[in-house]
Amino acid sequence: MTSELLAALADYPPERIAAGMEAVSAREVRRALENPQPRPGHLLALLSPQAAPFLEEMAQMARQVTLRRFGRTMTLYAPLYLSNHCINHCTYCGFNAARDIPRRALSLAEALGQAEHLLSQGIRHLLLVTGEAPARYGLAEICEVVEALRPRVASLSVEIFPCDEGGYERLGQAGVDGLVLYQETYDRVRYRAFHPQGPKQDFTRRLEAMDAGARAGFRSLGVGALLGLTPHRIETFYLALHAAHLRKHHFQARLGVSFPRLRPVSSGTPTLHPVSNAELVQAIVAFRLLFPDAELVISTRESAPMRDRLMHLGVTRMSAGSRTSPGGYGPREEDAASGQFNTDDQRQIGQIAEAIRAAGLDVVTKDFDPAFLAVPGTGP
Amino acid sequence: MVSESASDSLIIAGQAFSSRLLMGTGKFSSPAVMAAALEASGSELVTVALRRVDLHDPNDSVLAALDCSRYRLLPNTSGARNAREAVRLAQLARAAGGHTWIKLEVTPDPDHLLPDPIETLEAARILVAEGFTVLPYINADPVLARRLEDVGCATVMPLGAPIGTSRGLKTRDQIALIIAQARVPVVVDAGLGLPSHAAEAMELGASAVLVNTAVAVAEDPQRMARAFRLGVEAGRQGFLAGAAPENPRAQASSPLTGFLRDSP
Numbered sequence: 001m002t003s004e005l006l007a008a009l010a011d012y013p014p015e016r017i018a019a020g021m022e023a024v025s026a027r028e029v030r031r032a033l034e035n036p037q038p039r040p041g042h043l044l045a046l047l048s049p050q051a052a053p054f055l056e057e058m059a060q061m062a063r064q065v066t067l068r069r070f071g072r073t074m075t076l077y078a079p080l081y082l083s084n085h086c087i088n089h090c091t092y093c094g095f096n097a098a099r100d101i102p103r104r105a106l107s108l109a110e111a112l113g114q115a116e117h118l119l120s121q122g123i124r125h126l127l128l129v130t131g132e133a134p135a136r137y138g139l140a141e142i143c144e145v146v147e148a149l150r151p152r153v154a155s156l157s158v159e160i161f162p163c164d165e166g167g168y169e170r171l172g173q174a175g176v177d178g179l180v181l182y183q184e185t186y187d188r189v190r191y192r193a194f195h196p197q198g199p200k201q202d203f204t205r206r207l208e209a210m211d212a213g214a215r216a217g218f219r220s221l222g223v224g225a226l227l228g229l230t231p232h233r234i235e236t237f238y239l240a241l242h243a244a245h246l247r248k249h250h251f252q253a254r255l256g257v258s259f260p261r262l263r264p265v266s267s268g269t270p271t272l273h274p275v276s277n278a279e280l281v282q283a284i285v286a287f288r289l290l291f292p293d294a295e296l297v298i299s300t301r302e303s304a305p306m307r308d309r310l311m312h313l314g315v316t317r318m319s320a321g322s323r324t325s326p327g328g329y330g331p332r333e334e335d336a337a338s339g340q341f342n343t344d345d346q347r348q349i350g351q352i353a354e355a356i357r358a359a360g361l362d363v364v365t366k367d368f369d370p371a372f373l374a375v376p377g378t379g380p
Numbered sequence: 381m382v383s384e385s386a387s388d389s390l391i392i393a394g395q396a397f398s399s400r401l402l403m404g405t406g407k408f409s410s411p412a413v414m415a416a417a418l419e420a421s422g423s424e425l426v427t428v429a430l431r432r433v434d435l436h437d438p439n440d441s442v443l444a445a446l447d448c449s450r451y452r453l454l455p456n457t458s459g460a461r462n463a464r465e466a467v468r469l470a471q472l473a474r475a476a477g478g479h480t481w482i483k484l485e486v487t488p489d490p491d492h493l494l495p496d497p498i499e500t501l502e503a504a505r506i507l508v509a510e511g512f513t514v515l516p517y518i519n520a521d522p523v524l525a526r527r528l529e530d531v532g533c534a535t536v537m538p539l540g541a542p543i544g545t546s547r548g549l550k551t552r553d554q555i556a557l558i559i560a561q562a563r564v565p566v567v568v569d570a571g572l573g574l575p576s577h578a579a580e581a582m583e584l585g586a587s588a589v590l591v592n593t594a595v596a597v598a599e600d601p602q603r604m605a606r607a608f609r610l611g612v613e614a615g616r617q618g619f620l621a622g623a624a625p626e627n628p629r630a631q632a633s634s635p636l637t638g639f640l641r642d643s644p
Contacts, residue, residue: 067597068544071407154431219461219490247491252461254490293491360409369431371469372459 002208005245009238012040014187017234021048029054033061036289038244043237046286055282062285062314065292074356075295075317075364076349077125078118079159081326082106082145084340086131088198090184092229092262094324094340095131097198101338104326105137111145115152117329121321121349124154124366127180129324129340132161132200139167143174150175155368157220161199162209168216175373179213180222181206182258185229186238194229210242214250219372221246221253222297227280228262228271236283243291256295256317257287263301263341277306281313288314300343304355307345311359318356321349388620390588392565393481393513393534395452397424400582401612402454402567404592406432408601411445417595418451421605427454427483427590430469435476454515456483462496463503470507482507483537484516493543493570497524501531508532517569520551525558525566536562537590539570540581544593546573549580559585575604575611582615583623 012020024045032045033054045051051058083105086095094101106114115126128145130137146156157178158171168179183206185191191203200206214221223242225235239257246255261280262271275283284296298307298315300322307318322343327335347355353363389396403423408414418426426446434440435455446453455473460466466486473479484507486499495517501524507514513534518524520538528536538555541547549555550571559566565587572578573594581589591608598604 068546068593071593071596072409073407252488252490357410362408362410364432366432366434368459369469369472371430371472372461372465 001249002204002211005207005211005242006204008241008245009186009188012237012241014231014234017044017237018231020044021050021233021237024048024050026050026053033058033289036286038240038247038290040241042290043240043286046289047233047236047240047283049233051282051286052278055278055285058285058289059281059313062288063312065288066314066316069292070316072361073316073364074311074359074361075125075367076123076320076353076356077127077155077157077317078123078319078349079127079129079299079322079324080111080114080118081129081324081328081340082111082142083130083133083137084326084338085133085136086198087133088131088200089196090200091194091196092184092226094338102334104335105141106326108141108144108148110327112148114327114329115149118321118349119152122353122365123320123349125157125368126153126155127157127159127178127319128176129158130160132198134161139163139170143170146171146174146176150370150373154366154370155220157222159222162206163212164209165212165216168209168213168218172217172373175370177218177368177373178220178222178256179210179218180224180256180258181209181213182224182226182260183207183239183242184226185235186225186242187230187234190230207242210246211249214246214253219253219368220256220295221250222256222258222295224258224260224297226260226262227275227283228273231273232275232279232283236286240287240290243287243294247291254295255291255293256297257291258297258299259284260299260301263344281310284310284314300345301341303344304347307352308355308359311356311361318352320352321347388616390565392425392515397452397588399424399609399612400588400616401578401609402427402569402588402590403595403605404590405429405442405446407593407596409596411441413601414442414596415445415447417601417605418446419605420602420609421591421595422609424451425454426451427456427592429458430455430473431459435473435479452481453477453479454481454483455479456485456517457503458485458487458493459490460486460503461488461499462486463499463506466499466503467506467510470503470512471510474512480511481513481534482515484514484533487517495519495539497521500524501527504528504533505531515567520554520558522554522557522561526561529562529564533564535565535567535587537567537569540568540577541571543570545571546594547571548573548577549584552580552584555581555586556584575607578608578611579615579618582612583618585619588612 032042159180297317324339457466487493525536541550568581569590
């Protein structure tokens with residue numbers, strides 16, 4: 001199954017995509033806009049610089065599509081970092097094994113305390129995050145947290161190290177309903193440079209994990225590429241191929257697509273291929289037109305003013321009040337330092353909810369029910 | 381021919397409703413906007429997604445905005461991917477709030493939300509046996525509608541077009557067949573985008589329609605709710621009035637060949 005995607009990616013080396021986008025005509029953009037489909041020709045057209053003059057039109061269309069499919073709503077979630085132990089050396093990441101930061105894995109009680117902070121503010125969709133160091137913090141620890149949290153939340157997703165199908169089944173049985181796993185970059189050559197050491201070097205293993213998660217029965221599948229690592233138009237083309245692959249093979253899962261723009265970690269790695277606001281918006285609205293029913297996700301990496309604008313441009317899911325380190329929600333101040341990445345929108349959850357309402361949208365904190373899961377204790 | 385009278389009520393499972401417009405509660409910009417639209421719609425039967433509300437929480441924002449003395453709540457199982465999940469949701473709704481009326485939705489495809497006929501029939505069979513009043517959302521399939529009636533469903537709710545598309549009565553011919561054979565009320569659910577679509581369904585003989593997206597995402601949801609109310613009423617009156625039959629052939633008021641008969 002994943003081999004099909006690998007073949008599709010291999011079929012489009014970066015130079016072919018760049019040349020294809022260069023050659024796009026205004027007429028081809030126009031034709032793609034008439035009935036956008038996630039096939040290579042339309043991806044090239046809508047993600048290319050040639051579509052820039054159509055940005056306002058695309059934005060208007062994206063807004064209409066989003067209204068029809070999702071209504072006037074915005075779903076909120078928050079990340080809960082469980083451990084920053086990591087054996088990978090991702091050059092862009094704050095948890096890079098070579099970085100000298102305080103390492104910490106939360107105890108079960110600490111994890112529940114962090115969750116309490118979020119639950120008390122109305123958040124019912126949680127994303128559990130760990131680095132990759134299963135020997136120090138692995139499936140057993142994660143499942144323990146999941147089982148304890150499950151009765152209290154509407155939805156639990158994980159953003160952790162890649163697992164095989166059996167591992168994902170174990171998480172599913174504990175009560176996880178969604179999987180988030182970013183490929184970071186789909187450019188295999190560049191991927192190797194950004195992941196010089198550790199199990200994450202294995203590009204294929206990471207790509208296979210999403211299909212394994214889908215087979216294990218997760219109800220939502222979240223993909224993303226770290227925008228700024230590589231030329232973003234090429235990256236979003238690949239990302240769309242992955243999204244189209246998931247739609248085709250796993251029709252029962254809801255697709256989520258994130259658009260994380262690279263932000264400096266504390267040490268300050270410069271962004272190699274900066275993505276402008278207009279370019280980010282073009283990518284988001286193009287995805288909305290190509291994948292009308294996908295959840296499009298924006299994190300607090302983006303600034304408050306930018307997020308307030310993106311609420312009208314196809315985004316349907318936002319994180320709020322995020323802290324990107326284990327224990328970051330307090331009470332120890334030192335835990336809030338040295339996050340995985342710096343957040344920009346620093347507003348409190350309540351302030352973000354207020355901004356959403358001011359934009360004429362209803363804040364959705366619950367859009368799932370534990371009854372969907374065959375979890376002991378939640379069924380009748 | 382049914383005569384126009386005060387007794388033209390919609391009867392579902394023995395309960396009478398004077399409104400033939402059912403409303404959904406999703407996609408509104410706020411609970412207050414939803415409440416105003418529901419009031420303008422005149423609806424008495426409103427559906428809430430169990431995935432979105434918390435029946436255990438008295439402060440749930442959607443439930444708090446619904447005046448339950450005016451509306452019968454119809455919890456729906458939206459998001460259920462198979463019979464097992466739908467049944468479990470329904471059982472939890474009954475345990476939490478005493479709800480025994482269920483709008484059965486089994487939609488394994490989160491994109492188009494098209495109903496799974498096999499799982500829907502299975503869930504309906506189980507829920508009816510457990511004493512629920514079951515209102516199943518289905519594709520416009522006349523055979524499936526019969527099967528669901530046979531297992532004891534209180535209505536059938538065929539879609540006019542996929543949910544949220546606002547495309548109108550794309551399944552018109554199939555729905556006409558369902559209406560022609562139905563022994564339970566036929567509620568056209570999903571895909572209606574305009575009051576004229578609702579009127580068309582009612583003229584066709586539908587017992588009621590259910591609307592959500594078209595009202596919730598209108599620029600003025602309250603006004604659109606009122607418009608749907610009027611559309612439903614107009615369509616119902618049109619149906620009851622017995623429309624003049626359509627004549628497929630032209631009848632010219634000045635026949636071209638009349639002179640032949642007039643000639644001696």
